[in-house]
Amino acid sequence: MATKKTVLFSGNEALAYGAYEAGLEFSAAYPGTPSTEITQFLSQFKEIDSQWSVNEKVAFEIAYAASIGGKRSMYIGKHVGLNVAMDPFMTSAYTGVNAGFVIVTCDDPGMHSSQNEQDNRLFARVGKMPLLEPSSPSETKELIKKAFEISEKFDTPVIFRMTTRICHSKENVTIQERKDVPIKNFTPNPQKYVMIPRYAMMRHIELENRLLKLKKFAENSPLNKMEVKDKKLGFITSGVTYLYAKEYYPNASYLKLSISYPFPEKKVRDFCKKVKKVFVLEELEPFIQNNCERLGLKVYGRDASFHIGEMKPDHIPQIVAGKTKKDKPLVNRPPELCKGCPHRIVFNTLKKFDVIVAGDIGCYTLGTLPPFNGLHTCLCMGAGVTFQEGLSKSIQNKKVVGVIGDSTFVHSGITGLINAAYNKTKGVILILDNATTAMTGGQPHPATGKTLKQEETKQLSLEKICEVCGADSIDVIDPAQVNDFEEILRKRLDENNLSVIIVRKPCILMKQKMHPKTFTNPTPGVGR
């Protein structure tokens, strides 16, 4: 007997639970807002082999290979995470899958906690893979199951696009039992899985054929739902924007796209024939709108001001009135480094030196704000190390210090350090080792010696790896020893070497947080 139960789930929890119900066997991810809780939630299921990986490229490849090996698997990351995994991403469309493989990308319109607000729907067209978009947590749980079915039916990776508002909103979600899916056999098939040019050319033909089939599927699928009511006013829309529009115009006609790539041209044409005035409502890029324009359809889009930032319910009537975006200006209290945070000492010390600081992604990026004003660049993961090298090639009159966190260093600082040593770079790199991935709420990583499931594992030694990468000196210092820290920093800045200083002091929030049971929300009905 199948049991059903209704719980209050976030989009992330619903996605994890839906994947669990769909027989997910393997998942890999690197933490990143707003995607982090998906993996944390998955970690409770003993049926699923889930992991934090070193970075998104690694996560993608492992999860994808697990699918080729025969298990339903999933890669999970934030929007910019997929950039790191672009290399395997692009060719996985050629090689296809064995068991179902879903690429979960959690975009962050409004940049609640991100360095840009790229719209990863565009990657569906670039990568030539089907794109699924839910609009709410309850829909997420059902749609993720469909994603695995589509992946297997069409032999393709499937992109599943979430946004912060859906990831972090909660709603009543009805949960069901897991359906185990038999593990498939892996049969060596070089023409499919070894992408030498000759085989890749055949796979490209296969890929184009597959897209035609997927297009037909998108045309006929009830997931692209037409609701014709008021024939004077209609909306083509996707994601949470659909719900914002329903709030204002419950009686209008809707074409709600859950499969927005391949673009269901016939259905869209049909809708535009049935409804007199059609608006395209979407968040960030004019993805649906450009597709409509390509078909020569007369639809009304959004002013370019709406391509920036998160969509809000209040924007809908503004768009319908053909206006530019008008938001109530809100003065938000800016975030700051926690009281007692070890990074504070680092930036207070750096202030005493006339140096340029190349920063990276993490809590310590906040060192750029007053009262520190002590971090001068931040672009992407790992750039604390590579910017130290690049900037010091150009800047002659000042020393450049690189600042990077422990988790970020493992993610993509190591290759930069090898490059710095190899190319005879001089300077100082500070690894701020607070023993966790703090910005995203405290996840373990290789240098913590703990896995996602809080099991003991081999611990990466930051000292040793810096040594073999080629650093001339490696100091380990507790920043609480303020004078010693300052002295070491002065000494290393005066030398003409490649120096790494590991500034080691645990994140103050982790004392409360590292307890393994506290990281998932206690949600009724899911206590396995």
Next chain:
Amino acid sequence: MKDDNVTSIVLYGIGGQGNVKASEVCGLAALLSGYHVKKTEVHGMSQRGGSVESYIRFGKKVFSPLPADGTVDILICLHEEEYPRLIHQLKKDGIDLFPYLAKAKEAVGEQKLFLNTFMLGVLSAFLPIKTEHWLNALNQTFKYAQEENKNFFLKGKHSGEQK
């Protein structure tokens, strides 16, 4: 408040005040009462002391997790300095629970952790949700200090009932 309408609540303050947890309790209590619930937050790195706002909407059928501006039925603020930031979201005849913040602060004294629970108690006096559902939701959300949470909730409820 009529059952067939959607009720929208905004709960705001700064990171670390238990704002999100409180909205969790409210959402769960509404779910246990059989409503369709949507609950969402806006917090840019709130863990580092920034502004946080949570929205809870419940009714027979809720579309958007975010309410439109000027349509919020009940406003709860947990921090004086933050108060002016979102008052424009309250509808004309909406209920502003800000006056209860001073009472809540007095009631919890040094035990600031329970400010959110007290204010939930105040809120409960204005919502069609039975006390048993509130207490159940409190217990499911707070795994520690359950007895204290219950007490502060009931004190808040009493305070709210003195309208």
